[in-house]
Amino acid sequence: MNVINVGLIGAGTxxxxxxxxxxxxxxxxxxxxxxxxxxxxxxxxxPDRKRPVEIPKSLFTTDAWDLIEDSSIPIVIELVGGTTVAxxxxxxxxxxxxxxxxxxxxxxxxxxxxxFTAARKKGVDIGFEASVGGGxxxxxxxxxxxxxxxxxSIHGIMxxxxxxxxxxMTEEGKEFNDVLRQAQIEGYAESxxxxxxxxxxxxxxxxxxxxxxxxxxxxxxxxxxxxxREITPIDISFxxxxxYKIKLLAIAKSRDEGLEAGVYPTLVQKxxxxxxxxxVFNAIYIVGDSVGPTMLYGMGAGxxxxxxxxxxxxxxxAKNIExxxxxxxxxxxxxxxxxxxxxxxxEITTKYYLRFQVEDRPGVLGQITGCxxxxxxxxxxxxxxxxxxxGGEVPVVIMTHEAKERDLLSSLQAIDNLAVVRARSIFIRxxxx
Amino acid sequence: MNVINVGLIGAGTxxxxxxxxxxxxxxxxxxxxxxxxxxxxxxxxxPDRKRPVEIPKSLFTTDAWDLIEDSSIPIVIELVGGTTVAxxxxxxxxxxxxxxxxxxxxxxxxxxxxxFTAARKKGVDIGFEASVGGGxxxxxxxxxxxxxxxxxSIHGIMxxxxxxxxxxMTEEGKEFNDVLRQAQIEGYAESxxxxxxxxxxxxxxxxxxxxxxxxxxxxxxxxxxxxxREITPIDISFxxxxxYKIKLLAIAKSRDEGLEAGVYPTLVQKxxxxxxxxxVFNAIYIVGDSVGPTMLYGMGAGxxxxxxxxxxxxxxxAKNIExxxxxxxxxxxxxxxxxxxxxxxxEITTKYYLRFQVEDRPGVLGQITGCxxxxxxxxxxxxxxxxxxxGGEVPVVIMTHEAKERDLLSSLQAIDNLAVVRARSIFIRxxxx
Numbered sequence: 001m002n003v004i005n006v007g008l009i010g011a012g013t014x015x016x017x018x019x020x021x022x023x024x025x026x027x028x029x030x031x032x033x034x035x036x037x038x039x040x041x042x043x044x045x046x047p048d049r050k051r052p053v054e055i056p057k058s059l060f061t062t063d064a065w066d067l068i069e070d071s072s073i074p075i076v077i078e079l080v081g082g083t084t085v086a087x088x089x090x091x092x093x094x095x096x097x098x099x100x101x102x103x104x105x106x107x108x109x110x111x112x113x114x115x116f117t118a119a120r121k122k123g124v125d126i127g128f129e130a131s132v133g134g135g136x137x138x139x140x141x142x143x144x145x146x147x148x149x150x151x152x153s154i155h156g157i158m159x160x161x162x163x164x165x166x167x168x169m170t171e172e173g174k175e176f177n178d179v180l181r182q183a184q185i186e187g188y189a190e191s192x193x194x195x196x197x198x199x200x201x202x203x204x205x206x207x208x209x210x211x212x213x214x215x216x217x218x219x220x221x222x223x224x225x226x227x228x229r230e231i232t233p234i235d236i237s238f239x240x241x242x243x244y245k246i247k248l249l250a251i252a253k254s255r256d257e258g259l260e261a262g263v264y265p266t267l268v269q270k271x272x273x274x275x276x277x278x279x280v281f282n283a284i285y286i287v288g289d290s291v292g293p294t295m296l297y298g299m300g301a302g303x304x305x306x307x308x309x310x311x312x313x314x315x316x317x318a319k320n321i322e323x324x325x326x327x328x329x330x331x332x333x334x335x336x337x338x339x340x341x342x343x344x345x346x347e348i349t350t351k352y353y354l355r356f357q358v359e360d361r362p363g364v365l366g367q368i369t370g371c372x373x374x375x376x377x378x379x380x381x382x383x384x385x386x387x388x389x390x391g392g393e394v395p396v397v398i399m400t401h402e403a404k405e406r407d408l409l410s411s412l413q414a415i416d417n418l419a420v421v422r423a424r425s426i427f428i429r430x431x432x433x
Numbered sequence: 434m435n436v437i438n439v440g441l442i443g444a445g446t447x448x449x450x451x452x453x454x455x456x457x458x459x460x461x462x463x464x465x466x467x468x469x470x471x472x473x474x475x476x477x478x479x480p481d482r483k484r485p486v487e488i489p490k491s492l493f494t495t496d497a498w499d500l501i502e503d504s505s506i507p508i509v510i511e512l513v514g515g516t517t518v519a520x521x522x523x524x525x526x527x528x529x530x531x532x533x534x535x536x537x538x539x540x541x542x543x544x545x546x547x548x549f550t551a552a553r554k555k556g557v558d559i560g561f562e563a564s565v566g567g568g569x570x571x572x573x574x575x576x577x578x579x580x581x582x583x584x585x586s587i588h589g590i591m592x593x594x595x596x597x598x599x600x601x602m603t604e605e606g607k608e609f610n611d612v613l614r615q616a617q618i619e620g621y622a623e624s625x626x627x628x629x630x631x632x633x634x635x636x637x638x639x640x641x642x643x644x645x646x647x648x649x650x651x652x653x654x655x656x657x658x659x660x661x662r663e664i665t666p667i668d669i670s671f672x673x674x675x676x677y678k679i680k681l682l683a684i685a686k687s688r689d690e691g692l693e694a695g696v697y698p699t700l701v702q703k704x705x706x707x708x709x710x711x712x713v714f715n716a717i718y719i720v721g722d723s724v725g726p727t728m729l730y731g732m733g734a735g736x737x738x739x740x741x742x743x744x745x746x747x748x749x750x751a752k753n754i755e756x757x758x759x760x761x762x763x764x765x766x767x768x769x770x771x772x773x774x775x776x777x778x779x780e781i782t783t784k785y786y787l788r789f790q791v792e793d794r795p796g797v798l799g800q801i802t803g804c805x806x807x808x809x810x811x812x813x814x815x816x817x818x819x820x821x822x823x824g825g826e827v828p829v830v831i832m833t834h835e836a837k838e839r840d841l842l843s844s845l846q847a848i849d850n851l852a853v854v855r856a857r858s859i860f861i862r863x864x865x866x
Contacts, residue, residue, distance in 0.1 A: 141729075148462060290568070296574075
C-alpha cells in the first residue's frame with residue numbers, strides 16, 4: 001500500500017465535501033488504485049467554525065503556507081476561491097514542487113496560462129476538473145475522451161443558479177426579481193448574485209472549455225456576456241407558445257473564420273436534451289467531428305459533487321506520482337491566433353426571437369417588417385395578438401430566419417426610432433441543437 | 434515528435450472510421466499530445482472490398498499475425514468482433530507484449546478476466562472504451578471521473594437498435610414486427626437482430642460497466658435478460674396515458690444484500706432525461722454517492738463515434754508508452770463475491786405495470802385485485818376502459834405500489850388461472866429516475 005498525503009486549503013462547503021468523501025470512500029479508492037489518499041493537513045482561517053463534518057483539531061493550521069512548506073505533502077487542494085490569495089498560494093505551492101488541484105474557475109479563466117506555465121517549468125500538475133460542471137467529468141471527457149475530435153461546438157448550461165431561476169420563472173410564470181429573492185432565501189442564489197445571473201461564472205467556465213477544446217487562452221474580457229436579468233415572463237410565455245424554452249447558454253462554435261464565443265440567454269427547442277435540463281442541474285452539449293453530438297449532465301455545484309471532481313483529480317495525480325509521471329494534465333496552447341480568433345458578435349449569423357411593444361393600430365406591423373426587410377432580415381413567423389382591453393399598446397413577436405447580427409441591430413435601431421414603437425425592442429438569439 | 438505505430442485488425446465499418454478519423458485528425462492529436470499516431474498495417478481478409486475511405490494497398494495484409502509479429506507496432510486495434518478468432522488474436526498480441534484496443538463487448542463480457550489477467554502478466558494495456566456506448570466516454574467517466582464514488586445505480590439505454598424500434602413504435606403506434614422489418618430495410622437493424630432486440634448486446638455492455646463500477650467479473654449467463662419482442666403498441670399507449678415511456682434499460686443497483694442486475698423493458702416517466710433519449714442514441718444514467726445523478730448521452734454506435742472512442746484509447750496508451758507506463762487501464766477485481774453477489778430477480782422490489790386481457794363482465798376486476806391483495810400487492814391505479822364494441826374481452830391495466838417480484842409472480846400465476854382471464858398477463862417493471 002502506497003500512501004499519498006494531501007493538504008487542503010479552505011475548509012468551506014466544498015472542502016468539507018472533500019473531507020467527507022475521503023472519510024467515506026478512501027477504502028474503495030484504495031481497492032481500485034492500490035493508493036491510500038490521506039488528508040494530512042487542513043488550512044483554514046477559522047478552525048473553530050461549525051462544520052457538517054467532524055475534523056480532528058490536530059489537522060488544522062490557520063496558515064496555508066504551513067502545508068505548502070510541508071515536504072511530505074505532494075498534492076495541495078486549493079478551495080479558497082477568488083483570484084488574489086488563491087493565486088499566490090497556487091503559485092507558491094507550484095514553486096515548492098507541489099501538484100495542485102483546484103475548483104477555482106475564475107482563477108483558471110483569468111490566470112490559467114501563467115499557472116500552467118509555472119507548473120510546466122516545475123514539472124508538476126494542475127487538476128481543475130472541479131472548475132467546470134461540478135461533478136460532471138467534462139474536462140476529462142474533452143481532454144481525453146474526445147481527443148481524436150475537432151470540437152465543432154459547445155453549448156453549456158453551466159450556472160445552476162441562473163438555470164434554477166429560469167426554470168422557476170418558466171414553471172411559475174413569475175418575474176425575475178421575485179424568483180431571485182425566493183432563490184436567495186432558499187440558498188440557491190448568493191446575496192450578491194451578479195456573478196451567477198450576469199453570466200460571468202458561466203463565462204469563466206466557457207473560457208476553460210475553450211482552452212482545452214481549441215488550444216487557445218482567451219483574453220477573458222473579450223468574451224461576450226449577457227445575463228438573465230432582462231428575461232421576462234412574457235418572453236418565456238411567447239417562447240413556450242412557439243415551442244421553445246429560454247436557457248442561459250455558454251456557447252462556442254468553431255467556424256472557418258475563427259471562434260464564436262459568448263454567454264447569453266437563448267431560445268432552445270422543447271424536447272431537446274438541453275431544453276430539459278432543469279433546476280440546479282448543469283449539462284454540456286458538445287459536438288465533435290467524429291463523435292457527433294454528445295451531452296454530459298449532472299449536478300454543477302454543491303459540496304459532494306464538486307468534491308467528487310476534486311478527488312478524481314487527486315487520485316489521478318496520486319497515480320501519476322506513483323508512476324513517476326508529471327505534467328500529464330496541463331493544457332497545451334497550440335493555437336496561436338489567441339483573441340484575434342474570436343469572431344465579433346456583430347458578425348455572427350443566427351435566428352432571432354424579437355418582441356416589439358407597439359401602438360395598437362393598423363399599419364404598425366407593416367412598418368416593422370419594412371425595417372426588417374430593408375436590412376435583409378427575413379421573417380419566419382409572427383404572433384400579433386388581438387387588442388388588449390385596457391392599454392393602447394400590444395406586443396408583436398417575430399421569429400426570423402438566419403440573419404447577420406449586424407443587420408439585426410441596424411434594423412432594431414431603426415424600429416426603435418419609429419413613432420409607433422413604445423419600448424426598446426427585445427431580441428433573443430435562437431440556438432438549434 | 435514521437436511516432437507511435439498502430440496496427441488495425443479488421444477494416445469493416447468501425448475500422449474504416451478509425452482510418453478516416455486518423456487521416457482527418459492526426460495533426461490535431463499531435464498538437465495536443467506531441468505524439469504522431471501512424472497506421473502502420475491493416476489486416477483484413479478482403480483488402481479489395483469497396484470501402485468508404487481510400488486505403489493504400491501497401492498497408493494491407495490478409496494475415497493478422499503479420500502485424501502481431503511486427504515489432505515496430507506497440508498498439509494493436511482489434512475490430513474483428515466475435516469471441517473466437519478475436520480472442521486468439523488479442524491473447525496472441527498480448528503474448529507478444531502489445532497493447533490492445535478493442536470495441537468487442539461480447540469478448541470483454543465473456544472473457545475479460547482472462548484477457549486482463551494475461552495483459553497484467555505481460556505488462557500491457559487493454560483499452561475498451563469503444564465497447565460500451567460508442568463514442569460516449571463512459572468507461573473513462575466511471576473508472577476515473579467517478580473514482581471517488583461508490584456507484585449506487587446504473588440505468589443505461591445501451592442498444593441503439595432497440596431504442597430506435599421502441600421510439601418508432603411510440604411515435605407511429607405500429608407493431609414490433611412491422612417496425613423491425615422497416616429498421617432492417619433502413620440499416621438500423623441487422624438481418625439477424627436477436628443480439629440487439631433480445632437484450633444480449635445491452636447485457637454485454639452492462640456486465641462491462643458492472644465490472645468497472647463494482648470490481649466484480651460476473652458470470653454472464655447469470656444476468657437476467659429480457660428483450661423487447663413482446664412489447665406491443667397497446668402497452669406503449671397505456672404507458673403513455675399514464676405518463677410513461679417504455680425503454681429497454683440495462684440496470685444495476687447496489688443494495689446492502691448485493692447487486693441487482695438485468696436488462697429488461699421498463700416504464701420510465703416522461704420528462705426525465707432518460708425518457709427523452711430517442712432513436713439510435715444511447716445514454717447512461719449513473720448515480721454515485723458523492724457526485725449524485727449524472728447522465729452521459731451520445732451516439733452509441735456507428736463508424737465515426739466508435740472510432741472516436743477507439744482512438745481515445747489509442748492516444749491514451751501512446752501517451753503511456755511515451756511515459757514508460759504500463760497496465761494503467763486494466764480493471765481490478767477487488768470484489769470477491771462474484772456471482773453470489775447477484776440478487777435473484779424474484780427478490781427484487783419495484784413497482785409494476787400490469788395488463789390483463791379479461792372477459793368483459795361484472796366482478797372480474799374484483800377477482801384480479803383479490804389475487805393481488807392475497808399476495809401483498811397493493812394497487813396504485815387502475816385503468817378499465819368501457820366495453821369494446823365487437824369482442825367479449827377488454828384490457829385492464831393496473832399500476833402497483835412497490836412489491837416483491839416473487840409475490841407478483843405468484844399473483845400473476847393465480848390470475849392467469851382464473852376462468853375470466855383470456856390471455857397471459859403482461860407485467861413491465863417501472864423504474865423511478
